[in-house]
Amino acid sequence: MLEDNEGFSYPVVDKNLCVDCGLCEKVCHELKPYERRTPLRVLAVINHDENIRSESSSGGIFSIIAEQIIKDGGVVFGAKFDNQWQVTLDYTDSIIGLSEFRGSKYVQARTANTYAMAEKFLKNGRKVMFSGTPCQIAGLHHYLNKQYDNLLTVDFVCHGVPSPKVWGRYLDEVARDTNKVISSIEFRNKDNGWKLFNFKLFYTENDNTYFISSCHQQNHYMRAFLSDLILRPSCYDCKAKHGSSMSDITIADYWGISKNHPEMDDDKGTGLVFVNSDKGNAYLDLSKCKYKDTKYSDASNHNPGLGNVTKPHMNRKKFFAVIDDADRVCDLIDKMLKPTIIQRFADFLVDTKDLCYKQWLKVNKTIKLLILQFNNVDNMDC
Numbered sequence: 199m200l201e202d203n204e205g206f207s208y209p210v211v212d213k214n215l216c217v218d219c220g221l222c223e224k225v226c227h228e229l230k231p232y233e234r235r236t237p238l239r240v241l242a243v244i245n246h247d248e249n250i251r252s253e254s255s256s257g258g259i260f261s262i263i264a265e266q267i268i269k270d271g272g273v274v275f276g277a278k279f280d281n282q283w284q285v286t287l288d289y290t291d292s293i294i295g296l297s298e299f300r301g302s303k304y305v306q307a308r309t310a311n312t313y314a315m316a317e318k319f320l321k322n323g324r325k326v327m328f329s330g331t332p333c334q335i336a337g338l339h340h341y342l343n344k345q346y347d348n349l350l351t352v353d354f355v356c357h358g359v360p361s362p363k364v365w366g367r368y369l370d371e372v373a374r375d376t377n378k379v380i381s382s383i384e385f386r387n388k389d390n391g392w393k394l395f396n397f398k399l400f401y402t403e404n405d406n407t408y409f410i411s412s413c414h415q416q417n418h419y420m421r422a423f424l425s426d427l428i429l430r431p432s433c434y435d436c437k438a439k440h441g442s443s444m445s446d447i448t449i450a451d452y453w454g455i456s457k458n459h460p461e462m463d464d465d466k467g468t469g470l471v472f473v474n475s476d477k478g479n480a481y482l483d484l485s486k487c488k489y490k491d492t493k494y495s496d497a498s499n500h501n502p503g504l505g506n507v508t509k510p511h512m513n514r515k516k517f518f519a520v521i522d523d524a525d526r527v528c529d530l531i532d533k534m535l536k537p538t539i540i541q542r543f544a545d546f547l548v549d550t551k552d553l554c555y556k557q558w559l560k561v562n563k564t565i566k567l568l569i570l571q572f573n574n575v576d577n578m579d580c
């Protein structure tokens with residue numbers, strides 16, 4: 199795997215060793231995506247255990263499913279921080295080990311050798327729960343190329359994964375210097391409520407503990423992530439969405455819960471669960487949570503991750519073209535997220551292609567007239 203200048207890793211074939219078997223292309227999800235599926239059941243869910251829910255990003259449903267697998271003697275794969283605070287997939291077979299997997303980490307996780315490890319456990323007859331992004335779950339199914347009764351796969355509704363390089367640069371800037379030691383990071387801290395979640399980072403300096411905390415709308419890294427500035431290119435053309443990862447269960451945030459089922463909203467986190475298979479149904483122990491059946495269409499109206507693919511931010515290319523020359527990545531994010539008026543027009547024109555043709559012509563004409571008027575003004579930005 200080789201990292202490109204955006205910080206994303208890609209497989210590179212060693213032509214000297216390649217025997218041209220074509221297997222890598224046969225198992226590539228990008229080239230051979232699975233079919234889309236609609237869920238069998240859709241639920242709003244809240245874990246009864248308040249401590250676990252507060253450590254989780256939404257309703258804490260991941261932990262309910264994972265604990266059951268561990269109690270049955272199985273192993274759970276999930277995403278955790280490594281010693282550089284980058285994110286990697288790993289496994290645990292203890293309930294306590296699950297705490298490292300709890301909470302969303304908004305960085306692309308390395309798959310490392312987890313597919314091979316999972317296969318070994320499966321062949322030895324151990325129950326395996328494998329959780330990850332939809333593309334990681336699709337990749338696992340292609341890799342195994344066989345159905346295992348003892349495998350349960352869980353993915354989440356995914357907006358896209360940001361660049362590990364930008365994350366590393368951000369950390370260097372805000373919290374890494376010789377005297378500071380980062381002790382924990384929460385992308386979805388709920389101190390101000392689930393909906394107005396905070397990015398929170400704890401560090402120690404001269405034996406004292408400090409923290410940096412900012413609402414997601416103010417935090418540089420979260421703004422870059424949520425504005426689609428720093429996602430992996432394949433996320434803008436995701437082939438693993440809408441059930442096509444072949445996961446048994448999909449978990450997500452139930453944004454819009456206050457409108458659809460206000461009795462399930464206390465602003466401490468409500469999960470949205472899609473049961474995609476009979477196996478998923480069998481593993482979901484609803485006695486551990488408060489739940490309500492809900493409609494897919496009601497839930498999807500409020501969750502952009504459930505829509506069609508994410509569109510790249512208009513300055514994405516520019517951002518990565520200059521990132522290596524930028525002294526401070528936070529300053530560069532500020533600059534890129536403030537598009538000029540002309541860029542806004544251009545973006546608007548692209549969006550209006552979704553309108554019917556006649557409307558589009560009208561909008562187009564109006565904008566052309568506006569641009570002509572602007573041309574008579576010295577400073578176009580004013």
Ligand SMILES: Cc1cc2nc3c(=O)[nH]c(=O)nc-3n(C[C@H](O)[C@H](O)[C@H](O)COP(=O)(O)OP(=O)(O)OC[C@H]3O[C@@H](n4cnc5c(N)ncnc54)[C@H](O)[C@@H]3O)c2cc1C
Pocket residue numbers: 253254255256257258259260261275276277278285299300301302303304305306307329330331354355356357358359360449450451452469470501502503504
């Ligand atoms: C990059 C990313 C984008 C997301 N986009 C959306 C979205 O658009 N809409 C939406 O509703 N929900 C999205 N989610 C999912 C959401 O943030 C919650 O994880 C989900 O609601 C489950 O919450 P929980 O409370 O049940 O469990 P939690 O304890 O919060 O769930 C943790 C689970 O997420 C896995 N995980 C965490 N970080 C990563 C990572 N970097 N790579 C792979 N697996 C990871 C863990 O292994 C574990 O399985 C996204 C998550 C990530 C990591």
